[in-house]
Amino acid sequence: MYEIIDKRELCEKVHQFKIKVPHLVNKARAGQFVILRQDENGERVPMSIGGLDRENGILTVVIQEVGKTSGAMNRMKTGDHFADVVGPLGLPSHIEKFGNCVCIGGGVGIPPIRPIAQALKDAGNHVTTIIGARSKNLLIFEQELKEASHELKISTDDGSYGTHGFVTTILQKMIDDGEQIDMVIAIGPVPMMKAVVNTTREPKIKTFVSLNPIMVDGTGMCGACRVTVGGKTKFACVDGPDFDGHEVDFEEMTKRMKMYTRYEKQAYDKFLEDDHCRLAKAAAELEKENM
Amino acid sequence: MSETPEKKKLTTKERMQLPRNVMPEQNPKERVKNFKEVPYGYTAELAMAEAERCIMCPKPKCITGCPVEVDIPGFIKMVSEGKFVEAAQKIKETNALPAICGRVCPQEEQCESVCVLGKKYKPVAIGYLERFVADYEREQGKIEVPKLPLSTGKKVAVVGSGPAGLTVAADLAQMGHKVVIYEALHKTGGVLIYGIPEFRLPKSIVASEVDYLKKLGVEVHTSFVVGKLDTVDELFESGFDAVFVGTGAGLPNFMKIEGENLNGVYSANEFLTRSNLMAAYDFPSHDTPIFVGKNVAVLGGGNTAMDSVRTSLRLGAENGYIVYRRSRKEMPARIEEIHHAEQEGVQFHFLTNPVRYIGNEDGWVTGMECIKMELGEPDASGRRRPIPIEGSNFVLPVDTVVVAVGNSSNPLIPQTTPGLETNKWGNIVVNEKTMMTSRPGLFAGGDIVTGGATVILAAGAGKVAARAIHKYVMGIPFDEENKEETEQAAKAE
Numbered sequence: 001m002y003e004i005i006d007k008r009e010l011c012e013k014v015h016q017f018k019i020k021v022p023h024l025v026n027k028a029r030a031g032q033f034v035i036l037r038q039d040e041n042g043e044r045v046p047m048s049i050g051g052l053d054r055e056n057g058i059l060t061v062v063i064q065e066v067g068k069t070s071g072a073m074n075r076m077k078t079g080d081h082f083a084d085v086v087g088p089l090g091l092p093s094h095i096e097k098f099g100n101c102v103c104i105g106g107g108v109g110i111p112p113i114r115p116i117a118q119a120l121k122d123a124g125n126h127v128t129t130i131i132g133a134r135s136k137n138l139l140i141f142e143q144e145l146k147e148a149s150h151e152l153k154i155s156t157d158d159g160s161y162g163t164h165g166f167v168t169t170i171l172q173k174m175i176d177d178g179e180q181i182d183m184v185i186a187i188g189p190v191p192m193m194k195a196v197v198n199t200t201r202e203p204k205i206k207t208f209v210s211l212n213p214i215m216v217d218g219t220g221m222c223g224a225c226r227v228t229v230g231g232k233t234k235f236a237c238v239d240g241p242d243f244d245g246h247e248v249d250f251e252e253m254t255k256r257m258k259m260y261t262r263y264e265k266q267a268y269d270k271f272l273e274d275d276h277c278r279l280a281k282a283a284a285e286l287e288k289e290n291m
Numbered sequence: 292m293s294e295t296p297e298k299k300k301l302t303t304k305e306r307m308q309l310p311r312n313v314m315p316e317q318n319p320k321e322r323v324k325n326f327k328e329v330p331y332g333y334t335a336e337l338a339m340a341e342a343e344r345c346i347m348c349p350k351p352k353c354i355t356g357c358p359v360e361v362d363i364p365g366f367i368k369m370v371s372e373g374k375f376v377e378a379a380q381k382i383k384e385t386n387a388l389p390a391i392c393g394r395v396c397p398q399e400e401q402c403e404s405v406c407v408l409g410k411k412y413k414p415v416a417i418g419y420l421e422r423f424v425a426d427y428e429r430e431q432g433k434i435e436v437p438k439l440p441l442s443t444g445k446k447v448a449v450v451g452s453g454p455a456g457l458t459v460a461a462d463l464a465q466m467g468h469k470v471v472i473y474e475a476l477h478k479t480g481g482v483l484i485y486g487i488p489e490f491r492l493p494k495s496i497v498a499s500e501v502d503y504l505k506k507l508g509v510e511v512h513t514s515f516v517v518g519k520l521d522t523v524d525e526l527f528e529s530g531f532d533a534v535f536v537g538t539g540a541g542l543p544n545f546m547k548i549e550g551e552n553l554n555g556v557y558s559a560n561e562f563l564t565r566s567n568l569m570a571a572y573d574f575p576s577h578d579t580p581i582f583v584g585k586n587v588a589v590l591g592g593g594n595t596a597m598d599s600v601r602t603s604l605r606l607g608a609e610n611g612y613i614v615y616r617r618s619r620k621e622m623p624a625r626i627e628e629i630h631h632a633e634q635e636g637v638q639f640h641f642l643t644n645p646v647r648y649i650g651n652e653d654g655w656v657t658g659m660e661c662i663k664m665e666l667g668e669p670d671a672s673g674r675r676r677p678i679p680i681e682g683s684n685f686v687l688p689v690d691t692v693v694v695a696v697g698n699s700s701n702p703l704i705p706q707t708t709p710g711l712e713t714n715k716w717g718n719i720v721v722n723e724k725t726m727m728t729s730r731p732g733l734f735a736g737g738d739i740v741t742g743g744a745t746v747i748l749a750a751g752a753g754k755v756a757a758r759a760i761h762k763y764v765m766g767i768p769f770d771e772e773n774k775e776e777t778e779q780a781a782k783a784e
């Protein structure tokens with residue numbers, strides 16, 4: 001059992017968990033991930049490492065509610081326990097002295113960018129980080145990334161904060177301005193990573209993306225996480241999660257991620273219904289008390 | 292109590308002519324709708340009747356057919372006398388997992404294949420008897436924890452909790468060593484828990500083996516991936532005197548043909564893991580989903596293929612096909628599994644091999660283009676090599692495919708353990724007498740050494756390794772194989 005020592009909402013449907021797992025934290029490197037299981041009947045869900053406090057042995061993960069399991073996890077509280085925290089899984093991000101690095105994060109891809117930016121900075125690179133969200137109130141980890149990078153640039157789709165547009169609007173401008181970029185790493189929703197890769201393809205900038213296909217064991221045993229990279233099948237959980245973005249078959253990956261949509265919807269609808277009942281009951285009880 | 296009434300004393304010849312006792316089992320029509328175990332097992336009466344058939348050969352052939360040399364006539368005699376618990380203990384002298392082996396050993400290729408009765412009649416049902424006594428011992432709550440010797444103060448780490456790891460752990464704990472098991476998944480048992488389905492091997496049996504280990508003082512850490520959390524070297528540094536690696540052959544093979552990454556195409560490992568380990572058959576009560584369409588093709592002819600196709604029927608498939616590139620004769624699956632699959636309505640396409648998958652716009656598999664094969668000259672495995680027949684292509688409409696064409700070894704431990712020798716298939720190389728690897732104090736056994744094999748071979752390797760590990764940590768030289776016995780004999784004189 002793994003205790004949640006701090007849990008808070010960062011923005012709508014996105015929650016941050018701090019979990020005490022000293023051994024894992026001690027071993028983990030930027031770019032790796034963990035697998036969480038909430039309870040005995042729970043699914044094994046992969047989550048990126050959003051922070052490693054080695055001194056106190058604390059792991060940070062940030063979970064966005066997209067379905068039943070992530071929804072149930074986000075309803076856990078400080079002091080609750082996960083049945084399992086497995087890791088560190090996957091290969092660490094490739095860290096070396098590239099020169100000028102651009103780290104790009106979108107949505108819940110922003111937290112895992114932090115340890116990577118930090119590691120690149122520690123390796124002597126100049127790190128510019130670009131983070132983006134739909135709107136200002138959905139932007140997370142701004143302060144953390146300001147600290148982890150030399151420069152932080154922000155975009156919002158609706159223009160409520162930072163540059164009006166997408167992370168690629170900023171990246172494209174940097175390229176157009178003739179800024180020297182030696183390496184890009186992008187983590188976020190598939191359309192965002194695809195857009196980044198398309199932006200850097202022409203100017204031939206080395207670009208890594210961190211893939212998040214459906215996984216089960218996360219140790220190379222099942223092959224659920226297969227992705228096509230450079231025409232070859234790779235297992236993202238052991239060969240990745242980082243890959244050369246220009247080689248990734250995003251179209252196939254997008255389709256594979258929809259394999260269980262029907263079941264996921266069924267489970268999520270039922271979860272929301274139960275949740276609704278639970279909330280209604282709690283409200284009714286509260287009302288009774290107040291009468 | 293053991294005296295059999297005079298009238299029942301049969302001559303050897305009469306015994307040999309007794310018919311083999313059939314094990315009662317669930318009706319095929321019913322059982323394809325549930326995950327309950329197919330055979331019910333012998334009753335005490337049936338077991339004693341079956342034991343009566345064994346003619347107690349003075350030089351029992353059957354023992355030579357068993358990879359761990361279970362004293363077969365020895366335990367069968369006890370069964371015939373109604374001493375079931377003693378019989379179970381007799382088996383356990385060489386095989387730590389009789390309830391499991393009785394169910395999953397390929398008896399028709401091992402012990403039962405050489406039983407003398409088999410020449411003229413049907414062999415003694417050794418597997419059924421083994422299963423019966425082990426079940427009897429467990430169900431009667433007769434499993435006793437032996438008195439453990441004084442602690443030796445030595446610590447051994449066991450990586451992986453499949454049959455190899457479980458056996459090593461049990462044996463070493465009973466020799467007084469401290470044993471800690473590290474298992475990557477959240478449940479112990481290896482293939483026994485994530486691969487072999489409930490209808491063939493109830494999970495409660497595997498769980499009771501693990502409980503037994505815990506009673507012997509073995510510590511179990513699940514969700515611990517060695518090589519990621521601690522490496523083998525770090526285990527040594529943290530104070531283990533020896534390490535055993537029993538990580539199995541967990542890397543699924545694919546055929547590397549067009550369309551293999553379409554939705555609906557599974558590896559058998561994923562398909563079975565979802566259903567068994569994650570209990571996807573119980574979705575949405577359990578959270579992990581599984582997809583099974585109307586027409587399910589399973590590629591391969593081994594136990595894994597049979598398990599997959601029978602699982603698919605239980606999950607609601609209308610047609611379950613086995614697509615195998617050789618003929619029925621070459622199928623490596625246990626005969627009983629093939630027979631059960633047939634009874635349950637599985638359709639076999641022999642001498643057939645897929646060449647590509649056909650998908651729709653959304654990326655789902657809709658068909659499998661196959662080619663017919665014929666058998667040519669024998670290949671390295673001694674089986675006749677299948678050769679494609681040109682122009683014989685046809686399309687089989689399918690919406691789910693399960694690829695069950697074998698596993699390779701997971702490279703994680705070799706990759707993270709400098710100086711560990713492997714062969715060209717990535718299997719760990721060991722000295723077969725001791726199971727020690729190229730690294731002193733580091734032992735290995737089971738599928739990680741042999742490639743995908745059998746439960747009893749993995750358990751047998753565990754036995755050999757446990758004896759060698761004991762010597763290694765106690766500083767007894769390996770080559771003085773019989774020193775202890777010789778010394779004891781000398782003392783006795």
Ligand SMILES: Cc1cc2nc3c(=O)[nH]c(=O)nc-3n(C[C@H](O)[C@H](O)[C@H](O)COP(=O)(O)OP(=O)(O)OC[C@H]3O[C@@H](n4cnc5c(N)ncnc54)[C@H](O)[C@@H]3O)c2cc1C
Pocket residue numbers: 033043044045046047048049061062063064065066067068069070071108112211212213214215216241257258261264265268
């Ligand atoms: C390496 C990796 C790192 C990830 N990091 C994060 C993270 O830091 N924060 C975060 O919020 N999410 C992260 N994810 C995604 C997260 O695992 C899924 O959102 C989660 O599993 C959804 O489960 P659910 O039951 O709530 O949703 P579901 O209703 O089951 O599914 C919603 C969608 O999530 C995806 N998904 C479903 N099951 C899995 C699975 N077992 N593995 C991966 N994706 C799945 C599918 O595309 C699906 O359409 C990561 C995924 C991977 C592979």
Ligand SMILES: Cc1cc2nc3c(=O)[nH]c(=O)nc-3n(C[C@H](O)[C@H](O)[C@H](O)COP(=O)(O)OP(=O)(O)OC[C@H]3O[C@@H](n4cnc5c(N)ncnc54)[C@H](O)[C@@H]3O)c2cc1C
Pocket residue numbers: 395396397450451452453454455456473474475476479480481482483486487515516517518537538539540541563594595596598625701703704736737738739743744745746747749
């Ligand atoms: C579906 C299926 C059906 C089968 N049916 C039969 C049958 O009927 N009869 C028969 O005799 N044989 C059968 N077999 C074969 C048999 O199950 C195997 O030969 C046997 O389980 C091998 O045992 P093992 O201990 O070597 O490894 P496994 O059973 O594979 O166990 C290895 C364990 O090590 C763990 N592990 C791996 N890497 C690490 C790591 N880095 N750190 C920690 N833990 C790790 C794995 O998670 C796993 O739990 C079947 C196999 C399959 C897949």
Ligand code: SF4
Pocket residue numbers: 356357358359360361363386392393396398401402403417418421747
């Ligand atoms: S362990 Fe297997 S091979 Fe040996 S006697 Fe038992 S069933 Fe037969």
Ligand code: SF4
Pocket residue numbers: 344345346347348351352353354363364405406407408415417
């Ligand atoms: S060979 Fe057959 S008959 Fe002879 S001892 Fe073995 S089981 Fe009994």
Ligand code: FES
Pocket residue numbers: 214215216217218219220221222223224225226235236237238
């Ligand atoms: S998740 Fe099973 S192999 Fe990657």
